[in-house]
Amino acid sequence: MVLLAMPFSVIYSLNQIIKNNTPESIQPISMQTFTSMMNEILNPSTPKSTVSSIFKTLIHSLLHSPESHHSQILKLIADLSSHHPSLAQLALDSLQSMLPQLTDPPSQLTIEYLDALVNISERPMEVDDSLFTSICLAASFPVRLWMVRNSGCRVMVRPELLYPVLMGMTKEPYPCLREEALEALVRLGECAVFEEVSLVKGCYERGVQLLSDNEDCVRISAVRVVSLCSVVRDMNMKVRVEVFNGLGKMEIVSKELLMQSLSKRVLVLDQSPTEQFVLLASNVAGALVHGVEDEFFEVRKSVCQSLRTLTVLSVEFAHAALNLLMDVLNDYKVEVRFQALETMHHMAINHCLELQENYMHKFLDVLEDNSSEVRFSARKIVRLMKLRNHLLFKSTMDVLLKNLDSYPQDEADIFSVLSHLGRNHKQFVDLIANEIADEVEASFEGNREFNSARMAALLVLSISAPFLNADVCPIPPVIFSFAATFLSRICCAFSDVMNRDTLLEYLIQKSSSMVQPEVNISNGEGQNPLAKDDVQNVAGNEMIHSEITINNGEGQLPLSKYNVQNVALEMKPPNDVGQHKRPVHDSVVLTYINYILVKLPNIWPKVQSCSANEVLCSLRHWKEELTSLTFDSSAPADASAFALLYLKIIKLVVEVWDHLVRKTEVVSGTVELEDKLEKLDGRAKELMNRFIGFSAEEEISVLELILLTYTLRLCRSEICSRNFIFKRMTIIYLRTESFLKLRSDVASGFVAELGSLIRESSNGGASCSSLAFDNCLKLFSPKRLMIREGIRHRRAELSIPNNCPDYPLPFAPGLTASIPCDITIHNISSNCRAWVRMCINDGFTQHVYLDLQSFEVSGEVRKISYAVPYYRTPELDSFNLKVCIGLESLFENVTPVQAHGGPKCELVLLCEEKIVYLSRVL
């Protein structure tokens, strides 16, 4: 039956072959049969049995057909095994069994068998000693070549055997065999089997001998073995390129030799050198100088590349090599100039780049290069620069400003460089601050020609200086106001540390010190804990140990002692937070969160003394830091979510504080204030309901914060639902009191005052004046909060598979629609009451109860895939539903929500609302 699937010719041949199983009667397989077999093999739908019969035929014919056919048959067998891996082992076994008959003497056929074997097995094949030696000593040159070429990569031989054979091979009469033998020695060396110095030495010596080989290809390989400087003047360009590539791979070179390579004259050394060293030195002399003078740019580029590694080896050498690199900056080839700059950049990252004053001039010229790659690369170095004196700073600045004129297309990059320059050289910016301010002011007032690019650049430089150094700066606040007018143009210059909005806030904050008395932020604790070596973070993605200092009121405390690596301390624009998130060790996260939380009590005096702007800036900054963290496990994520919410509440409190407590004029109208209070209320509820596992201390802090939010609401005299809020507050207060009693703690001034207020007012909050609440508020100060790992975040993940505006779910009006939901809930015990809430645009809400018992439980996580029914499908062609998961808030069931079969208490939402698209089918 199987045979029916095969072309007739194949069937015929196969039959013939199988029937006439005697060697004499065998007909050689024709070309046509080969092709048909090939087709069958390649066709994936060929039945297995056919394949295996082809396989049998092939193996069979190997034994009985003339040798000239073997290579084709072997090729087919190899193809067959690669397409039908189940047969590979069988193929291997069969071929292996045939091998011994072919090895005496080894011939082309042996190699073909071996090649097929290696191809089939797809991994290095082990060859026994006798086979290996017999092949290596074979009379036929291609046979030997195959073995040398494959030894150490596709064919595995004992290194003890391979080494002497290869050494012998390096004396072969055939150049390509010598070449391959050297390459194989390199491979052998790379596998690190050379544990003995004597072996390396032998190899090295042979390499040296072959450096004077007459054949170019042999010399190239010899260079790879020895990496010697003595051939830098070789007449073949490729040899020279290889030399410098080889030099770039060196890991241990003495400083003396490195220095020697920069001087064509043999240097005189202090200690009396050995004869061997003198010879070596004369070989090495000027090797790198010759390299950079080479006619071929490939060689020059290769030299610059090799300097990348070599400069790291010795600082002294790096300084000397810089001289050479400065010369290369004059090269006519862009590739070479670019590579030289890249090398310098690499040196800068490795702290071995020191641009002396005399080099600076030359270097600044490069900034005006007409190749954009070169300019960008040069500017990359400027970003990392720490200039020694004011003059250098000034000339660098001038060149960059000039650059702006000549290459307006580079504006964004130049601004960014200027911002780095400013951040790194605050003291110099301070020196010219007034000068800049005069110029800018004159321009803005129309007294001078208005060069907007130049203005923007000067502003970038000025505003970047106080950025990392929050202390008093001589930059006039008006500069910040001017800068704000260029916001969209200059925000890219700070994109590495803040986004547009943060920049605006920063500018406003700085410029506002114009009207308000300057508040010294540095002796408060709101200092931005940005990485000190921020420069390096910007430099690349290298892991750089950031030293973070956080002022916790007890002096500077380097966080790095908690072994923090790369804690995300850069402010990130929220939209690209995702790309920059970095995983952080759990315990470190907790420490880090606590360091932020601990600072809250310290900023409170400032809230009371009307410096809300500064406080808000710090809060916003901490918030962003927290959002930028990523986590290995859920525990720190939960703690971080808690801290984030806590901060958000504090932030809202601070935002409404001025208006409510200090009774300042509400600028933007009462609606906004009302909104904020509403938001605060929601957040407070969230804090109470969405977190469990508080310690007593944490619980009290939370409760106190919630009491604060209620008090704030009660302060607002217009509020109509006073009684209701007062009632809720009373409940929370009682809870707080009982907690305090339990721990026999003393209530804080705020709580105590509130308590007496509650006790006094017998008939609800209506009787209390808002002034009384004001007095309470004045006593408030956030508790020093240290959170532990126990906090759990109750949350849910909801997904509706296969639904989007293009693929809506079907419904028939009037009939129940089913909405398939994948729900995962975290940290919610089965005795909680969870609901699916579905809202339609007209405001109608439907709740569906979730039976938590029916969820699939694994630890704190519960999962279910559930088709939620929606009953009230409207008479529309299509509609959207907002779906989300909520939890009944049992915590403060003051006024049960009246629902028909719905939740008895208010729902606290556990996830974002998801939109479900439905479309009518009938």
Next chain:
Amino acid sequence: MAIETLVLGAGQEVGKSCVVVNINGKRIMFDCGMHMGVSDHRRYPNFSLISPTGDFDTALSCIIITHFHLDHLGALVYFTEVCGFHGPIYMTYPTKALAPLMLEDYRKVMVERHGKEEQFNSDHIAECMKKVIAVDLRQTIQVDKDLQIRAYYAGHVLGAAMFHAKVGDSEMVYTGDYNMTPDRHLGAAQIDRLRLDLLITESTYGTTIRDSKYAREREFLDAVHKCVSAGGKVLIPTFGLGRAQELCILMDDYWERMNLKVPIYFSAGLTKQANVYYKMLINWTSQKIKDSYPANNAFDFKNVCKFERSVLDTPGPCVLFASPGMISGGLSLEVFKRWAPFENTLVALPGYCLPGTVGHVLMSKPPKIELDPNTKIDVRCQVHQLAFSPHTDSKGIMDLIKFLSPKHVILVHGEKPKMVSLKEKIHSEMGIPCYHPANNETVSVPSTVYVKAQASDAFMERCLKPNFKLHKCSSQELSIKTLTDKNIVPELQVINEKAVFIVEDKSKKLKVVHNDEVLVMLGEKKTED
């Protein structure tokens, strides 16, 4: 057999390069130069030493000229037209193109300016050039049945070549002048690894080790840039060939890179004519020019403007290349007179200036220069000296010798003390015998002669096989070794086995046989005995 080298010029001196080499019976004259510093009969090599009878055609197989500089070429017309040599003359294509220009220029200067008696006229030059056979790089020329010559790139100037000559089994190379480091418009010398009996090399800078040219270029460009950005004018007095192009490319690149718009002028004359040749002979220039050639010809300088006399008085910055070098007269002197009194002028002197020229005086930066009793020039301009040399330094010479590893070295074209120290160095560092003959001296070195021998079939067969055997260490040996260093010594050891025996058979012919055969042959002999 020996190679005899007769040094007719440039022996222990620089000038009138001329070496006659007798290699296996063939006599070749390498270079035929004149001494520029002498005006009597010593200016030409003493040709009578070649053939007392004056029958040069039979005495010499050919003449090879390495490049067009007069100290390598100047005596050629005299030798062929006046002394009467009719044999072949070989030079590279660019040399053949530029040689008549050089000779004619020289003749004009000598006759028209200095009023000297002319040694040869224009017709002589034309006649002489008819005998020249142009060769290409790496082209093997069969001069006659036995003599084979080949040119290799030498850098130095456009068309300069090293020549390899081979007669029978003897081979030698005459380098002429060469440069091992490339410059902007010419590449570095390039040659194959050859089996040489003799290398005759120049040794102009036998003791100097030159630092990177980049530093010098940088200083030069900085000086020029500073001058023009301050609105000053730059005068570069230079001779038309080589250095002018080099500097011009350097500056054109810099202008391009820095987006400078200051005009560069090239005064007419030889320079312009030479530029035409440079543009055509791209194949003989540096890799840089070859690379950029498809896009634009590097000798079509982008920033070079057409020179007109009016620019001399046009205000504003500019750069002017004016011939002759050394400010010995002509345009360069005229311009110098006009510009020198201004402080913001820069005079850049590329290379050495001979005593007696304004350039030489200028190097000492005097406040005033007295040209003649009536003309005094206030010199307030800045002076920048540039050392660009198209010759290799001593390290380059050593590197070339190391690369070629000849059996003998002869040094020419250098000062005696430098030659002596270089000779010592070559001898001590590489163990190669080295000579530095004075003019008219002859050095004889042995030459290689290969003896033909027949190889036996067995030997040939063995040659195609790997020439080593593996020797399995006996267990006893192994056990001893394992005690000391178990891992190092492989059980197998390589034994080289190309034991070759040369036997002389009955017909007195040499035969190479394998050692296996020797045993058999010895066995046969024994039985015969």
